[in-house]
Amino acid sequence: MTTGLRERKKLRTRRALGAAALELAVTHGLAEVTVEQIAEAADVSPRTFFNYFSSKEEAVVAADVERARDMGERLAARPAGEPVLESVRAVMRAMLGDAPRSREWIAQARLVKSEPSLVPQQLAAYAASERRLTAILAERTGLDATDLYPAVTAAAVMAAMRVATTRWLESDEHGDLAGVVDRVIDLLADGLRDAPAPGP
Amino acid sequence: MTTGLRERKKLRTRRALGAAALELAVTHGLAEVTVEQIAEAADVSPRTFFNYFSSKEEAVVAADVERARDMGERLAARPAGEPVLESVRAVMRAMLGDAPRSREWIAQARLVKSEPSLVPQQLAAYAASERRLTAILAERTGLDATDLYPAVTAAAVMAAMRVATTRWLESDEHGDLAGVVDRVIDLLADGLRDAPAPGP
DNA sequence: CCGCAAATATGCAGAGACTGCAAGATCGGC
DNA sequence: GCCGATCTTGCAGTCTCTGCATATTTGCGG
Numbered sequence: 001m002t003t004g005l006r007e008r009k010k011l012r013t014r015r016a017l018g019a020a021a022l023e024l025a026v027t028h029g030l031a032e033v034t035v036e037q038i039a040e041a042a043d044v045s046p047r048t049f050f051n052y053f054s055s056k057e058e059a060v061v062a063a064d065v066e067r068a069r070d071m072g073e074r075l076a077a078r079p080a081g082e083p084v085l086e087s088v089r090a091v092m093r094a095m096l097g098d099a100p101r102s103r104e105w106i107a108q109a110r111l112v113k114s115e116p117s118l119v120p121q122q123l124a125a126y127a128a129s130e131r132r133l134t135a136i137l138a139e140r141t142g143l144d145a146t147d148l149y150p151a152v153t154a155a156a157v158m159a160a161m162r163v164a165t166t167r168w169l170e171s172d173e174h175g176d177l178a179g180v181v182d183r184v185i186d187l188l189a190d191g192l193r194d195a196p197a198p199g200p
Numbered sequence: 201m202t203t204g205l206r207e208r209k210k211l212r213t214r215r216a217l218g219a220a221a222l223e224l225a226v227t228h229g230l231a232e233v234t235v236e237q238i239a240e241a242a243d244v245s246p247r248t249f250f251n252y253f254s255s256k257e258e259a260v261v262a263a264d265v266e267r268a269r270d271m272g273e274r275l276a277a278r279p280a281g282e283p284v285l286e287s288v289r290a291v292m293r294a295m296l297g298d299a300p301r302s303r304e305w306i307a308q309a310r311l312v313k314s315e316p317s318l319v320p321q322q323l324a325a326y327a328a329s330e331r332r333l334t335a336i337l338a339e340r341t342g343l344d345a346t347d348l349y350p351a352v353t354a355a356a357v358m359a360a361m362r363v364a365t366t367r368w369l370e371s372d373e374h375g376d377l378a379g380v381v382d383r384v385i386d387l388l389a390d391g392l393r394d395a396p397a398p399g400p
Numbered sequence: 401c402c403g404c405a406a407a408t409a410t411g412c413a414g415a416g417a418c419t420g421c422a423a424g425a426t427c428g429g430c
Numbered sequence: 431g432c433c434g435a436t437c438t439t440g441c442a443g444t445c446t447c448t449g450c451a452t453a454t455t456t457g458c459g460g
Contacts, residue, residue: 006407006456034445045410050447054317085392117254120320123327127319148367148380152387155359163351171346180348187352191391192285206427206436213437234416245439250418 014052016042018062021053025060026107030115057121063108064122068129071095075136084137085189088157092181109169130158160184214252216242218262221253225260226307230315257321263308264322268329271295275336284337285389288357292381309369330358360384 020041024033035056039046053059071091078087096102112118137143137150164180220241224233235256239246253259271291278287296302312318337343337350364380 004457009456010408035447036445047411047448048409051409054447056446119327120324123323124320127323146367146371148363148383149387151363151367152360152384153392155363156356156388156392159355159359160352163348163355167346167348167351183348184352187349188356188388189391191389192349192353192356204428209427210437235418236416247419247439247441248437251437255417 013042013044013048014062015066017044017049017052018059021056021059022063022104022108022111025056025115026111030056030060030111030117055121057118058124060111060118061108061121061125063104064125065128067095067105068125068132071129072132072136075133080140084140084153085157085185089182089185092161093178096178096181106169106173109165113169126158126162130154133158156188157185160188213242213244213248214262215266217244217249217252218259221256221259222263222304222308222311225256225315226311230256230260230311230317255321257318258324260311260318261308261321261325263304264325265328267295267305268325268332271329272332272336275333280340284340284353285357285385289382289385292361293378296378296381306369306373309365313369326358326362330354333358356388357385360388 017038021033021038024037024041033056035049036046038056038059039049042049049059053062074091074094075087078090082090112122131154133154134150135145137153138145138147141150143149161181161184164184165177168175168177168180217238221233221238224237224241233256235249236246238256238259239249242249249259253262274291274294275287278290282290312322331354333354334350335345337353338345338347341350343349361381361384364384365377368375368377368380
């Protein structure tokens with residue numbers, strides 16, 4: 001089932017637009033970039049841009065949606081018996097290991113941090129990941145899609161990942177992100193039991 | 201420290217704009233409502249609208265930000281020794297008890313469900329709640345503001361609340377929301393342990 | 401190969417969103 | 431009552447975003 005030429009071309013266009021939007025925004029600042037410029041950089045008409053994205057902001061965070069898909073596929077590939085939080089741990093470790101992708105991802109995260117108008121779109125992209133994760137967890141556990149367990153788990157996990165990456169960026173990217181991810185997963189697994197003893 | 205006339209007036213204007221935006225969007229559909237109409241309904245100039253909100257969408261979900269403040273105050277008022285998740289449980293119960301506010305809140309939630317462009321803004325509003333909650337938890341537990349525990353707890357709790365309300369709305373508002381909230385909190389407290397047995 | 405039907409891309413026109421700026425109107429304290 | 435600070439407003443102008451009609455491309459059966 002090789003996807004037809006049509007679909008591949010569409011995907012390429014979407015990626016080109018997203019990449020162009022991100023790069024232009026990083027170098028010139030989001031406000032200085034117009035849709036026209038993004039379209040030109042991706043070699044399509046401005047009108048076509050809006051066939052793919054409904055705003056500049058959405059295009060800039062398009063890569064997050066792809067990461068969501070990636071994460072979903074990796075999770076689905078984990079052994080069925082593995083505890084959910086451990087699967088997540090393993091998947092995150094693997095994804096963070098992909099250095100080139102990580103670089104682009106960090107650039108985007110920094111941009112979002114400096115451009116408040118991107119925050120809502122970024123969160124919407126995370127929500128897409130969450131829906132995907134919910135579906136996978138429901139299938140994995142054999143629970144009904146309307147059960148609360150898969151939904152709450154997916155939401156909590158995505159929220160924790162978001163916190164991990166945010167904190168890591170805020171701390172000047174000290175230490176390794178994988179370690180932070182480990183710690184937030186531990187917190188979830190411990191049931192958010194009351195405060196650990198204040199540090200030294 | 202009675203807040204000055206100036207501040208009170210600003211707050212009234214903000215609320216008037218938010219309420220007008222919500223009501224107009226509910227009755228006519230978001231796309232059919234212009235900023236000019238919202239401004240007129242709130243008795244200010246269109247230009248002034250943009251001094252308060254940066255888009256229609258933001259105005260429509262403005263009430264969420266107020267709810268965030270409310271939730272924050274209620275949480276801060278809980279006894280210091282109470283386990284965090286129990287405080288959240290109690291606060292949610294109390295907030296849901298306020299029927300008139302709940303009505304408006306449900307109307308807004310339904311609108312968001314039917315207008316996808318509101319989702320990002322809604323999530324951003326939740327993020328504001330989350331920041332507030334993080335600060336309160338940090339103070340309560342005496343942990344440093346950069347510690348992961350308050351941030352992860354706040355994020356997980358807000359995510360769970362979001363799931364609870366979404367599911368409740370999707371299930372035709374059967375049963376009581378308070379019960380759903382109880383169940384999602386239980387899931388968090390149990391550390392998202394692997395799947396409960398599939399239902400009957 | 402050809403030609404048709406569906407899917408995409410593009411151009412165009414227009415309503416509206418949003419912003420910077422400068423001029424008025426109000427508030428709060430002295 | 432006066433002054434500085436703050437808010438509101440109008441205006442001009444750019445850019446976003448959409449609907450619609452038209453051209454172009456792709457996938458497929460003949």
